[in-house]
Amino acid sequence: MNPQIEKLYQIGLKKERFIIGLMSGTSLDGLDIALCRIENAGKTTKISLEKFITMDYEEIFRTKVREIFAKRTIDQQLLSGLNAYIGITHANLINQALKSWRISAAEIDCIASHGQTVYHAPQSLTKDLNWPNSTLQIGDGDHIAMHTGIITLSDFRQKHIAAGGEGAPLAAYGDYLLFSHPTENRFLLNIGGISNFTFIPSHQSQLEAYATDLGPGNTMMNQYMKAHFDLEMDRDAGTAKKGSVNKDLLEQLLAEEFLALPFPKTTGPELFNLTYLKEAQKRSDTVALPDEDVMATLNRFSAQAMINGIRRQAAGLPNVSVYISGGGLHNPLLFDGIKASLPDCKVESFASLGIDPDAKEAVLFALLANETLAGTRSNVEHIKDSPAVCMGKISLPE
Ligand SMILES: Nc1ncnc2c1ncn2[C@@H]1O[C@H](COP(=O)(O)OP(=O)(O)OP(=O)(O)O)[C@@H](O)[C@H]1O
Ligand SMILES: CC(=O)N[C@H]1[C@@H]2OC[C@@H](O2)[C@@H](O)[C@@H]1O[C@H](C)C(=O)O
Incomplete structure (x- = not known):
């Protein structure tokens, strides 16, 4: 047997695995690297976040990714080059992080890499039924495996689509396994470029768990700040706090039909x-x-899209809690606006659940890899409108 396959088999049998989860989000701020210790799989999964760091990208990285990001017409040579370049860059950042933690590659069982989303094209978004649902994350897994020496699982969203899903959001699989609660009806609200929540009904409820995108999180604010101030973000809402909400513009922003579609959905x-x-x-x-x-x-628009979404699912439910993660948690105007508009819910930082809110998505990909290596499809078959499949392609480092 190929010794790498034998190694993979042994990793699958282990009671405890060390998995590095990676997330490179739409905000292009940096690579989130979460080293997780994961015991068991499925509903008995126990996870502890051993180390976490966001490794900043260089300006050239952001500029080049922006040249193709979410654009219909692009330079294909750049796309091809970036696929390899991002894989190599991510590997180098992992090697640096491991060095700073004084941990050797041999101690890591595998890497779980989300990659960089450059285009998201489910039919519901493109409205073009001539083409199947699709989504594209780049940063090739073979390059990560070869440059780190660590088995790498990558490109998780393709399997979701191949099995009938839309490729996003995937958060429900991990959120459901880790954070369901006997009595609380939980919303895990992540405010990244796009905002999304996972709804996890209490054990007493007959409802099903699911994850859905809601609308913009930080993306429109970031894009505006870049175009008008050449800044990456509206730090601490410094600019938004100086202005006032224009009701007519807000009404038009909220008129988009996506916002009224039933859950789950993606954008x-x-x-x-x-x-x-x-x-x-x-x-x-x-x-x-x-x-x-x-x-x-724009700040109010993002908040309102999230508030409307949560209110819609929370209506009539007792004991509702909202735990917020993602970079938008650090935007005080956004956080306070959401909290003030949901007076009947407990609204807190996701930190209350024991994991760094900035690490949440990277941790979730580590958990998806753990399920692929050691889980069964029955672990993930309770997610509404999402296929019960294990995800991720396996790259061997030899
Ligand atoms: N202090 C702050 N004030 C205002 N906004 C902030 C602050 N800190 C972070 N953010 C926002 O959070 C963003 C980063 O969020 P995050 O890393 O969760 O997004 P992402 O992972 O790139 O997105 P996605 O999950 O959609 O792919 C920043 O680009 C910025 O808009
Ligand atoms: C296509 C894509 O990369 N989608 C991301 C993005 O970032 C937030 C939101 O849009 C969510 O749908 C998804 O990521 C999270 C991790 C998910 O799949 O659950």
């Missing part, structure tokens, strides 16, 4: 971008609005 910056904003400004006659007012309105 991306392919829809929620500056063109979308410009159209809403034209319709509301607010093209000349000051930047601060636009930012205040």
